Amino acid sequence: MSPKAVITGWGKCVPPVELTNQDLEKVMDTNDQWIFERTGIKSRRISHVEGTDLAELAARRALACAGLEPEELDLIVVASTTPELLCPSVAAMVQDRLGAVNAGTFDLNAACSGFVYATANITGMIESGFVKKVLVIGAEKLHIAMDYRDRSTAILFGDGAGAAVYEATEGDAGVLAVDLGADGSMGYTMVFPSLGTRGEPYEARPIEDVRLYFEGQPIFKMAVKGMAASTEKTLERAGLTVDDVDLVIPHQANARIIDAATRRMGIPPEKVFTNIENLGNTAAASIPMAISDAAAAGRLHPGDIVAFPAFGGGITWGTLIMRWGQRTEPVGTHQGELPPTDATVFDLLENNLRFFAPLHGRDSADPII
Numbered sequence: 001m002s003p004k005a006v007i008t009g010w011g012k013c014v015p016p017v018e019l020t021n022q023d024l025e026k027v028m029d030t031n032d033q034w035i036f037e038r039t040g041i042k043s044r045r046i047s048h049v050e051g052t053d054l055a056e057l058a059a060r061r062a063l064a065c066a067g068l069e070p071e072e073l074d075l076i077v078v079a080s081t082t083p084e085l086l087c088p089s090v091a092a093m094v095q096d097r098l099g100a101v102n103a104g105t106f107d108l109n110a111a112c113s114g115f116v117y118a119t120a121n122i123t124g125m126i127e128s129g130f131v132k133k134v135l136v137i138g139a140e141k142l143h144i145a146m147d148y149r150d151r152s153t154a155i156l157f158g159d160g161a162g163a164a165v166y167e168a169t170e171g172d173a174g175v176l177a178v179d180l181g182a183d184g185s186m187g188y189t190m191v192f193p194s195l196g197t198r199g200e201p202y203e204a205r206p207i208e209d210v211r212l213y214f215e216g217q218p219i220f221k222m223a224v225k226g227m228a229a230s231t232e233k234t235l236e237r238a239g240l241t242v243d244d245v246d247l248v249i250p251h252q253a254n255a256r257i258i259d260a261a262t263r264r265m266g267i268p269p270e271k272v273f274t275n276i277e278n279l280g281n282t283a284a285a286s287i288p289m290a291i292s293d294a295a296a297a298g299r300l301h302p303g304d305i306v307a308f309p310a311f312g313g314g315i316t317w318g319t320l321i322m323r324w325g326q327r328t329e330p331v332g333t334h335q336g337e338l339p340p341t342d343a344t345v346f347d348l349l350e351n352n353l354r355f356f357a358p359l360h361g362r363d364s365a366d367p368i369i
């Protein structure tokens with residue numbers, strides 16, 4: 001029997017500076033009640049450091065949790081829609097910082113489905129025997145692509161990183177089935193126009209081309225149907241039904257999307273883990289951050305069947321069905337922290353608010369609030 005890919009370590013890095021709904025009320029026409037009712041979000045984080053720094057700390061915490069040394073890793077994969085650089089990859093930078101000298105590295109972009117795509121890739125490599133110990137990281141600094149006066153996008157997204165260590169293990173536990181899907185013809189519904197090579201250099205572009213372009217309602221509908229259909233398909237591949245599922249840890253897109261998708265499958269809310277309220281949608285980082293929070297909250301038990309459905313830009317979707325391993329407690333903890341900051345959230349967003357001001361009938365030199 002071929003080995004299975006089992007999660008043996010988990011960790012997250014949540015940057016300290018919060019952007020609350022009340023903060024957003026100061027810069028756009030919105031209110032806490034509207035945002036919370038429509039999305040389940042009350043606050044999200046704005047990172048004062050690069051996404052690579054978040055990725056590194058999440059990785060160190062996941063390695064300590066697994067009780068592994070960086071030199072033991074065969075592979076590091078980072079899923080990100082907002083990498084610090086395209087080359088070198090975030091994974092290569094993290095490898096250097098950790099001293100993971102025996103690991104290959106690559107980044108992968110499947111937007112909010114990135115963690116599921118990365119895990120699907122490395123599962124195949126573990127099952128074939130090519131690698132034995134792998135670190136998968138989801139890391140995002142999404143605030144870089146937001147216009148913080150655009151109420152239809154900026155309310156949703158936040159920064160953060162999560163990591164999981166996978167090890168080859170004999171036995172019943174591990175990834176049981178995966179489903180990956182995409183519909184590139186709908187890609188126009190969520191676009192980061194400024195973060196690729198298309199068109200003029202950044203400075204020469206119209207300001208409206210620099211921010212996230214987003215069509216909330218079609219994405220909402222596709223996400224509900226897509227996550228439900230993909231989960232059902234993956235369960236069937238694993239020879240299981242929705243009744244066998246002990247816990248769903250979905251991509252934290254929007255509380256209403258999660259609610260509607262799991263309701264559609266007949267999965268009761270008490271079997272669904274969410275942590276979107278204080279983190280927002282962190283794209284590729286959301287599932288690994290949620291794994292850490294679910295473990296800390298005692299929601300994962302040995303042998304549990306766990307479903308991880310995701311949906312995101314591309315458009316892409318995917319699901320993992322996993323049987324959790326024996327361990328639910330960390331082997332060790334990493335004590336490091338991010339460098340401290342005195343910056344307020346408006347210090348961190350000042351350049352952004354000035355840059356996009358002309359799109360909202362304001363002068364860039366005006367007070368930001």
Ligand SMILES: CC(C)(COP(=O)(O)OP(=O)(O)OC[C@H]1O[C@@H](n2cnc3c(N)ncnc32)[C@H](O)[C@@H]1OP(=O)(O)O)[C@@H](O)C(=O)NCCC(=O)NCCS
Nearest residue numbers: 030031034038112151152155216217219220253254311312
């Ligand atoms: C973005 C989203 C929250 C908007 O919610 P919605 O219920 O679709 O809201 P609508 O866009 O229909 O807007 C309804 C009204 O609220 C207004 N509105 C929009 N954003 C608002 C805000 N932040 N605060 C207050 N009012 C707002 C709209 O202007 C509109 O007003 P109108 O009826 O006078 O025209 C929702 O579409 C969504 O979550 N989409 C999926 C996003 C997502 O998770 N994507 C990631 C997937 S990986």
